[in-house]
Amino acid sequence: MDPVKVIEIKKSVFADNDEDAARLRKELKDNGVYLLNLMSSPGSGKTTTLIRTINLIKDRLRVAVMEADIDSDVDARKIKDATGIESIQLHTGGMCHLDAEMTRQGLGNLPMGEVDLVILENVGNLVCPAEFDTGAVCNAMILSVPEGDDKPLKYPLMFSVCDLVLINKTDVMPYFDFDMDRCREYIRMRNPRAMVIPVCAKTGEGIDAFADWLCTRVAEWKK
Amino acid sequence: MDPVKVIEIKKSVFADNDEDAARLRKELKDNGVYLLNLMSSPGSGKTTTLIRTINLIKDRLRVAVMEADIDSDVDARKIKDATGIESIQLHTGGMCHLDAEMTRQGLGNLPMGEVDLVILENVGNLVCPAEFDTGAVCNAMILSVPEGDDKPLKYPLMFSVCDLVLINKTDVMPYFDFDMDRCREYIRMRNPRAMVIPVCAKTGEGIDAFADWLCTRVAEWKK
Numbered sequence: 001m002d003p004v005k006v007i008e009i010k011k012s013v014f015a016d017n018d019e020d021a022a023r024l025r026k027e028l029k030d031n032g033v034y035l036l037n038l039m040s041s042p043g044s045g046k047t048t049t050l051i052r053t054i055n056l057i058k059d060r061l062r063v064a065v066m067e068a069d070i071d072s073d074v075d076a077r078k079i080k081d082a083t084g085i086e087s088i089q090l091h092t093g094g095m096c097h098l099d100a101e102m103t104r105q106g107l108g109n110l111p112m113g114e115v116d117l118v119i120l121e122n123v124g125n126l127v128c129p130a131e132f133d134t135g136a137v138c139n140a141m142i143l144s145v146p147e148g149d150d151k152p153l154k155y156p157l158m159f160s161v162c163d164l165v166l167i168n169k170t171d172v173m174p175y176f177d178f179d180m181d182r183c184r185e186y187i188r189m190r191n192p193r194a195m196v197i198p199v200c201a202k203t204g205e206g207i208d209a210f211a212d213w214l215c216t217r218v219a220e221w222k223k
Numbered sequence: 224m225d226p227v228k229v230i231e232i233k234k235s236v237f238a239d240n241d242e243d244a245a246r247l248r249k250e251l252k253d254n255g256v257y258l259l260n261l262m263s264s265p266g267s268g269k270t271t272t273l274i275r276t277i278n279l280i281k282d283r284l285r286v287a288v289m290e291a292d293i294d295s296d297v298d299a300r301k302i303k304d305a306t307g308i309e310s311i312q313l314h315t316g317g318m319c320h321l322d323a324e325m326t327r328q329g330l331g332n333l334p335m336g337e338v339d340l341v342i343l344e345n346v347g348n349l350v351c352p353a354e355f356d357t358g359a360v361c362n363a364m365i366l367s368v369p370e371g372d373d374k375p376l377k378y379p380l381m382f383s384v385c386d387l388v389l390i391n392k393t394d395v396m397p398y399f400d401f402d403m404d405r406c407r408e409y410i411r412m413r414n415p416r417a418m419v420i421p422v423c424a425k426t427g428e429g430i431d432a433f434a435d436w437l438c439t440r441v442a443e444w445k446k
Contacts, residue, residue, distance in 0.1 A: 041265045042349045042378060043370025070350065072376040094380065096319065096350035124377070126265050127293065127319035127348050146369035146392065147266025153295040154347065155265060157317065169369065175395050 004076040005088040007109055009068075009095075009102045017132055021100035024107075024135030034117045034218040035103075037136035039158065041151075042124035044144035045168045047075045048201040049210075050119060054083040056211040061116045061218060066090055066106040068098050068123050075121065086110060097128040100135040117218050126151070130158040137221055140164040145176050149183035152190045159190035166210060167198045227299040228311040230332055232291075232318075232325045240355055244323035247330075247358030257340045257441040258326075260359035262381065264374075265347030267367035268391040270298045271424040272433075273342060277306040279434040284339040284441055289313055289329040291321050291346050298344065309333060320351040323358040340441050349374070353381040360444055363387040368399050372406035375413045382413035389433060390421045 028035050040046050047067075054063050064086040067075040076089035090106045092098065098106075103120060110118060120136060122129045141162040143151055146169060152159040159165065165187055167180070184196055195213065199206035251258050263269050270290075277286050287309040290298040299312035313329045315321065321329075326343060333341060343359060345352045364385040366374055369392060375382040382388065388410055390403070407419055418436065422429035 041347070041370075042374055043264060043367075069377050071379050072373075074373060074376060094354075096348075123350065124264070125319075125348055125350050127346065128351060131317075144266075144369065146367065146395070147264075150295075150297060151265055153297060154292050156294050172369070172395065172398050175398060 004073055004080055005109060006073050006091060007088060007106055008091050008093060009098070009105050017099045021133035021135040024100045024104055025137060028135070028137060029221070031112050032222045033112060033115055034221045035136040036117065036119045036214070037122055037134045037139050038119055038142070039122045039129045039139065039162070040124060040142035041126050041144070041147055044124070044142045044147065045201045046121050046124070046142055047078055049142060049166065049168060049199065049207070050079060050121065051082040052201050052204055052207045053211050053214070054079070054085055056207060057215060058083060058085060060215055062114060063117045063119065064110045064115045065119050065121065066110070067121045068092055070094055070123065092123060096123055096125050097132050098122055098134050099132040103134040103136070116222065117214070126155040126158045130161050138163050138217060140166065142166045142168050143183070144169040145172055145178045149178050149186065152183070152186035156190050159187055159194065162191065162194055164195045164197065164213065167196065168201055170198045170200045170205065171203055227296055227303055228332060229296050229314060230311060230329055231314050231316060232321070232328050240322045244356035244358040247323045247327055248360060251358070251360065252444070254335055255445045256335060256338055257444045258359040259340065259342045259437070260345055260357045260362045261342055261365070262345045262352045262362065262385070263347060263365035264349050264367070264370055267347070267365045267370065268424045269344050269347070269365055270301055272365060272389065272391060272422065272430070273302060273344065274305040275424050275427055275430045276434050276437070277302070277308055279430060280438060281306060281308060283438055285337060286340045286342065287333045287338045288342050288344065289333070290344045291315055293317055293346065315346060319346055319348050320355050321345055321357050322355040326357040326359070339445065340437070349378040349381045353384050361386050361440060363389065365389045365391050366406070367392040368395055368401045372401050372409065375406070375409035379413050382410055382417065385414065385417055387418045387420065387436065390419065391424055393421050393423045393428065394426055
């Protein structure tokens with residue numbers, strides 16, 4: 001596989017992350033760059049979903065990806081090999097989340113004038129990443145069918161900060177006790193405005209709906 | 224369902240968690256109580272695995288469970304209803320992990336003289352709980368097949384602090400790209416001493432091996 005750029009992220013020095021995140025969002029707006037912060041549990045299919053989605057939209061938008069992980073660069077390499085787009089790996093040095101300054105360190109390694117959409121694949125964790133505004137224009141998350149439909153009850157903050165919930169691995173619905181209607185209801189309890197899109201990254205089902213949603217949002221942001 | 228006791232855990236005041244954890248472990252030893260700290264991603268099947276296991280061992284050992292979650296009491300109620308044993312819910316108030324003092328707050332709500340084994344179901348998270356010694360005699364974790372066999376590469380600390388890795392949901396192996404041998408090899412890279420037991424909490428397969436392992440460990444601890 002091709003080598004990818006690996007960035008060792010340093011701990012932030014800013015005391016007020018919310019203020020810094022608002023500043024970063026303003027910089028992104030000025031540069032016409034849409035930043036999507038994608039969160040989920042470990043193994044819910046973030047990377048596979050991104051590969052499918054990027055291959056659908058890369059002719060319409062200039063896309064780059066930042067893969068945050070505590071260790072390894074498997075995800076950044078997978079994205080690069082499977083889509084051909086710019087993909088860098090951020091190492092968090094054991095930290096369980098990214099904040100705005102850490103995100104900015106990653107963005108500094110991308111050709112900002114040449115991208116429309118940057119997708120940040122956050123550390124696989126349903127708790128801490130929800131507490132830190134990364135400066136992203138939009139928070140999205142993936143819940144996969146094998147994790148169960150009760151997750152909005154147990155991880156309320158994550159569901160309340162996300163504008164979009166992708167429900168992934170719908171192909172294995174027959175083998176798990178997952179009730180889609182109940183899950184939608186739990187998500188609505190946490191965030192009535194959240195958009196819910198069932199997808200299957202493995203077969204590609206539903207990915208076009210996510211791709212269209214994303215392209216519309218990016219076009220609005222760039223106006 | 225029966226009501227369960229819900230404990231709102233307060234933030235710890237101790238500066239040195241490692242020291243406090245060692246002290247708690249000594250107290251447990253003096254009381255002949257074995258504390259197992261069970262960790263995993265959200266939705267890997269901790270509660271279902273515990274129900275199966277407890278129903279196998281509850282005639283041999285006096286067992287109690289502490290369910291840690293950010294919100295909800297579904298898990299503590301499930302355990303109580305399905306096994307009849309003492310089960311309490313710990314609410315972490317948004318915190319992503321438990322440390323020794325928080326664990327002690329939970330233990331204070333159990334009849335310590337009347338139990339041999341306390342199982343702490345930690346917050347679903349592969350990152351932060353690995354960083355804090357809870358005072359448990361043993362750390363164990365569950366990795367479920369749908370999460371993928373590459374998790375030891377991405378969450379190294381979690382795998383290195385666990386003496387036991389249960390690989391759950393083996394019944395869905397045919398529907399996922401999960402290589403058991405590769406997974407064992409990755410786990411060995413992180414922790415050559417870790418015991419690996421494949422289980423299926425849904426069908427009960429492998430649970431007897433876990434139950435025997437646990438009973439042996441508890442008996443040794445109580446000597």
